[in-house]
Amino acid sequence: MTAALATLLPAARERLPQIVDVRRRLHAQPEVGLQLPVTQAMVVEQLRELGLEPRLGVRTSSATAVIEGGRPGPTVLLRADMDALPLLEETDLPFASATPGVMHACGHDTHVAMLLGGARLLIERRELLAGNVLLMFQPGEEGFHGARVMLEEGLLEQAPGPVVGAFGLHIGTRYETGTVNLRPGALLAAGDTIRIRVRGRGGHASAPHLAADPITVAAEIVLALQTAVTREIHAFDPAVITIAHVTAGTTTNIIPETAFIEGTMRTVSDETREAGRALIRRVAEGVAAAHGVSAEVELEPGYPVTYNDPDAAAEVEHVTAAVAGTEVLRPMEHPIMGAEDFSYVLQRVRGAFAFIGARPAGLEPSTAPQNHSNRVVFDEAPMALGAALYAAMALHWLDGG
Numbered sequence: 001m002t003a004a005l006a007t008l009l010p011a012a013r014e015r016l017p018q019i020v021d022v023r024r025r026l027h028a029q030p031e032v033g034l035q036l037p038v039t040q041a042m043v044v045e046q047l048r049e050l051g052l053e054p055r056l057g058v059r060t061s062s063a064t065a066v067i068e069g070g071r072p073g074p075t076v077l078l079r080a081d082m083d084a085l086p087l088l089e090e091t092d093l094p095f096a097s098a099t100p101g102v103m104h105a106c107g108h109d110t111h112v113a114m115l116l117g118g119a120r121l122l123i124e125r126r127e128l129l130a131g132n133v134l135l136m137f138q139p140g141e142e143g144f145h146g147a148r149v150m151l152e153e154g155l156l157e158q159a160p161g162p163v164v165g166a167f168g169l170h171i172g173t174r175y176e177t178g179t180v181n182l183r184p185g186a187l188l189a190a191g192d193t194i195r196i197r198v199r200g201r202g203g204h205a206s207a208p209h210l211a212a213d214p215i216t217v218a219a220e221i222v223l224a225l226q227t228a229v230t231r232e233i234h235a236f237d238p239a240v241i242t243i244a245h246v247t248a249g250t251t252t253n254i255i256p257e258t259a260f261i262e263g264t265m266r267t268v269s270d271e272t273r274e275a276g277r278a279l280i281r282r283v284a285e286g287v288a289a290a291h292g293v294s295a296e297v298e299l300e301p302g303y304p305v306t307y308n309d310p311d312a313a314a315e316v317e318h319v320t321a322a323v324a325g326t327e328v329l330r331p332m333e334h335p336i337m338g339a340e341d342f343s344y345v346l347q348r349v350r351g352a353f354a355f356i357g358a359r360p361a362g363l364e365p366s367t368a369p370q371n372h373s374n375r376v377v378f379d380e381a382p383m384a385l386g387a388a389l390y391a392a393m394a395l396h397w398l399d400g401g
Contacts, residue, residue, distance in 0.1 A: 005322040008388035016384045023113035024095040030084030030102045034140040036061040063137040069129025075159035076394045077134045077166040080115035081141035087374040107171035118390025131398040147341040165397040166351030168342045173368045175357030177379045180320045182354035183332040184313040188306035189266035191339030195298040198259045205253040218259035239276040240266040266337040306343040312352040
C-alpha cells in the first residue's frame with residue numbers, strides 16, 4: 001500500500017487545474033447556512049460525472065455519495081464543508097464572489113474541490129479499496145450545526161458497512177503553505193454562546209441614586225468574568241471568555257432599564273466547559289445581586305471539542321509522510337480555540353482532523369489575512385496535497401491501517 005500512496009500526490013498535481021476550476025466556480029457563487037442549492041447542484045454535477053449517485057439531505061442542502069471498493073469491507077467517511085460567510089469580499093480576485101455580502105472566507109470552497117479531487121483518485125484505484133468510502137458534503141458548518149443535522153438524518157446508516165474511520169481537512173493561512181498541521185487529542189475548542197441581560201431600574205442620568213443602573217453592573221460583570229477565569233480555571237486546561245457585544249440605552253441623559261451583553265466561551269475539555277458555565281452564572285448573578293439588580297443568563301451550547309483520536313492522528317502523520325514526506329508535517333503544540341462541527345462526527349467515529357497550510361508566498365502569519373477575513377486569499381497549490389490526503393486516508397484505513 002505504501003507504493004500506492006506514493007502515486008497519489010503526483011496524480012493529484014496533474015489534476016490540479018481541474019480541482020482549481022471547481023474551487024473557483026464555487027468561490028464565485030457562495031451561499032450561507034444550511035440551504036445551499038447552487039453549491040449542492042454543482043457538487044451533484046461533479047459526483048455524477050464521476051459515476052456516483054448522490055443522496056441529498058431532507059432538511060438541508062447536504063449531499064453524500066458512496067464509492068464502492070473492489071473488495072468487501074467496512075466504510076471510511078471523508079468530509080468537506082460547503083458553506084460561506086456573510087462578508088463583502090475585498091480581494092480583487094478574478095473569480096471573486098458574485099453575491100454581494102457573501103464570501104468563501106474560510107476556504108470551504110477549497111475543501112469541496114479537494115474532496116472531489118480525492119474521490120476521483122479513489123475511483124481510479126477502486127480495485128485497491130477493501131471496503132467503501134462515504135463522501136460527506138456538509139452545509140451549515142459556520143454556526144448552523146450542519147454535521148449534527150446530517151447525523152440525525154442517518155448519515156452513518158447510509159454506509160454499506162460499519163464506519164471505521166472519519167477524516168476531514170481545513171485550509172488555513174496561519175500555516176506555511178503545503179504543510180500538514182495536527183495534534184492528537186483536543187485540536188479545536190468547544191464554543192458556547194453567552195447572553196446576559198441585566199435588569200435594573202431606569203431614571204434620569206442626573207439622579208442615578210433614584211435608579212438602578214444596569215450599565216455599570218454589566219460593565220462590572222464583563223471585568224469580573226475575566227478575573228474569575230484567571231483565578232478559577234486551570235491555566236493548562238484553559239477557558240477563553242470574550243464579551244463581544246454590548247447594548248444599552250438610547251441617549252445621553254437616560255439610565256435604561258436593561259443592558260445586554262453577549263459573547264463566547266471556548267474550552268478544550270468537557271470538565272472545564274462545565275466549570276466555565278457554572279462560573280459565568282455565578283459571577284453574573286452574584287455581581288447583579290450585589291447591586292440590587294438581576295441578571296438573566298442564557299448559555300447556548302455550541303460545537304463540542306474537536307478531539308483527534310491519538311492513534312488516528314498518528315496514522316494521519318504516517319500517511320502524510322508516505323504521500324509527501326516528513327518535511328511537510330508540523331505537529332501542533334496547542335489546540336486552537338476556534339470551534340468546528342466535524343466534532344459531532346468524531347464523537348461517533350474514530351478519526352482525525354488536520355489543517356493544510358495555504359499562506360501565499362511572501363506573507364508572514366502576522367501579515368497574511370486570516371480565515372474569516374474579507375481579504376483572505378489562499379494559495380491554491382496545496383489543494384493537490386489535500387486531495388491526495390483524502391484518498392490516502394481512505395486507502396490506508398481500508399487496508400487495515
